[in-house]
Amino acid sequence: MGTYARQDIVFIRGEGCWLTAETGERYLDFGSGVAVNALGHAHPQLVAALKAQAEKLWHTSNLYRVEGQETVAEKLTRLTFADKVFFCNSGAEACEGAIKVARRYHYVSGQPERQRIIAFRGAFHGRTLATLAAAGNEKYLEGFGPTAGGFDHVDLGDLKAVEAAIGPETAAIMLEPIQGEGGVRPATTEFLQAIRGLCDKHGLLLVLDEVQTGMGRTGKLFAHEWAGITPDVMAIAKGFGGGFPVGAVLATAEAAKGMTPGTHGSTFGGNPLGMAVASTVIDIISEPAFLEAVRDRTLRLKQGLEGLKDQHVDLIEEVRGAGLLMGLKLKPHVTPPQVVKAANAEKLLLVGAGDNCVRVLPPLIATDQDISDGLLALSRALGRVARETS
Numbered sequence: 001m002g003t004y005a006r007q008d009i010v011f012i013r014g015e016g017c018w019l020t021a022e023t024g025e026r027y028l029d030f031g032s033g034v035a036v037n038a039l040g041h042a043h044p045q046l047v048a049a050l051k052a053q054a055e056k057l058w059h060t061s062n063l064y065r066v067e068g069q070e071t072v073a074e075k076l077t078r079l080t081f082a083d084k085v086f087f088c089n090s091g092a093e094a095c096e097g098a099i100k101v102a103r104r105y106h107y108v109s110g111q112p113e114r115q116r117i118i119a120f121r122g123a124f125h126g127r128t129l130a131t132l133a134a135a136g137n138e139k140y141l142e143g144f145g146p147t148a149g150g151f152d153h154v155d156l157g158d159l160k161a162v163e164a165a166i167g168p169e170t171a172a173i174m175l176e177p178i179q180g181e182g183g184v185r186p187a188t189t190e191f192l193q194a195i196r197g198l199c200d201k202h203g204l205l206l207v208l209d210e211v212q213t214g215m216g217r218t219g220k221l222f223a224h225e226w227a228g229i230t231p232d233v234m235a236i237a238k239g240f241g242g243g244f245p246v247g248a249v250l251a252t253a254e255a256a257k258g259m260t261p262g263t264h265g266s267t268f269g270g271n272p273l274g275m276a277v278a279s280t281v282i283d284i285i286s287e288p289a290f291l292e293a294v295r296d297r298t299l300r301l302k303q304g305l306e307g308l309k310d311q312h313v314d315l316i317e318e319v320r321g322a323g324l325l326m327g328l329k330l331k332p333h334v335t336p337p338q339v340v341k342a343a344n345a346e347k348l349l350l351v352g353a354g355d356n357c358v359r360v361l362p363p364l365i366a367t368d369q370d371i372s373d374g375l376l377a378l379s380r381a382l383g384r385v386a387r388e389t390s
Contacts, residue, residue: 007344014041017363017370019349027344030374031351032361035180035212035325038239038285040363045280046242053276061267068275072248075282079221081230082250086259087270091211092126094235094247095174097264099130101233101251102172102205103150104258114171117207120156122354124181125174125209125235134174156187159194166198172205172233173198177223180212183355184320184327192227205232205255211247215239216285216364218323219295226322239364242281246274285364294364297371298323304375305360312382315389326360327353333389342384348377 009027013020017040019027032038039046053068060066073085086101088094099117106114117134125131132140133148141147152170154161156179173195179185187195199206208231213223217239220226224234232255237247247269251259268274284290302319305326309316318329330336336352343350351359362374 007340009344016040016042017366025347027347027349028370028374028377029349030343030360030362030378031349032363033243034238034351035217035359035361036238036241037243038215038217038364039242039281040365041243043242043284043365045284046244046277049276049280050244050273053273057272059268059271059273062265062270066270066272066275068272068279069270072270072275072279072282075279075286076248076250079282079286080234080250081252082234083253084251084256084259086249086251086256086264086266087275088237088247088249088266089245089268089274090126090247091209091235091237092128092131093266093269094211094237094249095125095131095134095209096128097249098174098207098209098233098235098251099134099172100264101249101256101259102174102207104263105205105255106171108258113169115150116152116167116169117150117171118152118154118162118165118173120175120179121153122156122179122182122185123174123176123209124179124354125176125211156185157191159191159198162195162198166202166204170202170204172207174207174209176209176211177213177227178218178322178325179354180325180359181353183329183353183357184325184359185355186320186322189227192224192229196227196229199232207231207233207235209235211235211237213325215281216291216294216323217325219291219298220323221286221291223322239285240281241274241278244274244277246278290364294323297362297364297366297368300368300371301326301360301362301375304371305378308375308379308382311379312386315382315385320357321360324362324364324366327357328360330356330358332356334385338385338388339381342381342388343378345384346377346381348374348381350378 320327
């Protein structure tokens with residue numbers, strides 16, 4: 001179906017941070033499949049894990065114990081706040097599951113009226129009817145009939161509005177530590193800590209969407225760690241599978257107490273192939289030395305982007321983000337598609353976002369040379385845009 005305005009490029013091979021098109025041209029991938037290819041393309045350990053599992057077992061369904069799920073769940077619970085994990089296939093499914101966990105928790109706690117979730121304008125939680133309603137973006141909701149109820153929207157960073165929105169029917173507060181699709185807009189440490197405090201004060205669950213910010217993208221395994229807080233429920237996906245479709249809902253034992261047999265399910269969630277890959281991704285990314293290297297690359301990338309902002313003050317308004325989830329907020333007369341197109345011409349892949357922003361999302365394995373090459377290509381692309389708009 002014509003649901004994508006696809007760029008006219010067909011890629012046939014990838015290695016590390018580079019993609020090769022059918023024309024033989026090589027592109028530096030600073031989009032990472034929209035923050036998915038955390039370990040780049042054709043990572044040898046991921047390829048080996050997938051091949052080994054493919055020769056043994058693909059699918060049995062969740063009617064039976066799945067060895068890989070138990071392995072990955074053990075790793076996730078050891079490395080995070082969580083006690084329980086539900087496996088699915090995507091970020092939208094993970095966010096949908098997290099919403100269900102939050103509502104079900106209050107239901108089994110004897111407060112079935114607590115169904116409403118406070119969410120934030122500019123958010124993006126997926127394309128299902130419930131996750132679209134959670135984000136509240138009218139552009140994405142248009143034409144799809146009645147909007148799923150139960151969501152109250154406030155502005156990111158407006159703590160007074162959050163407090164005012166809390167009522168007897170409020171079940172949870174749901175947010176991304178950094179709004180990716182919404183324009184690489186970070187929630188401050190102070191705001192995240194205050195939201196955690198409000199949840200504790202009012203008996204609400206804190207639901208974090210770390211689909212884009214998780215799995216090392218910000219230089220820690222999960223972005224909320226920078227704020228020194230923990231959620232009650234968390235959705236993950238994207239980098240979690242390194243390119244294989246895998247998602248998960250993580251929760252404390254208390255928050256997950258309503259998720260009993262029959263309350264939720266997934267035919268393919270946690271299949272052996274996905275678990276083999278995800279297990280390997282976790283092993284690689286959770287290593288302290290790997291995360292330290294991400295932080296080092298972050299410094300180089302951020303400094304380079306700030307330098308480009310200084311060179312192109314007529315095009316770039318602000319450099320945003322954290323880790324290797326960076327964004328260029330553009331001046332009003334410049335559009336993300338213009339910059340993405342110009343970057344394509346320089347054989348550099350970028351990703352547009354809301355709030356007139358372009359995302360810069362290198363794989364976490366990007367070398368210093370990759371970062372330098374990307375910044376040079378971006379500089380040339382911005383030069384193209386400057387000439388076009390002058």
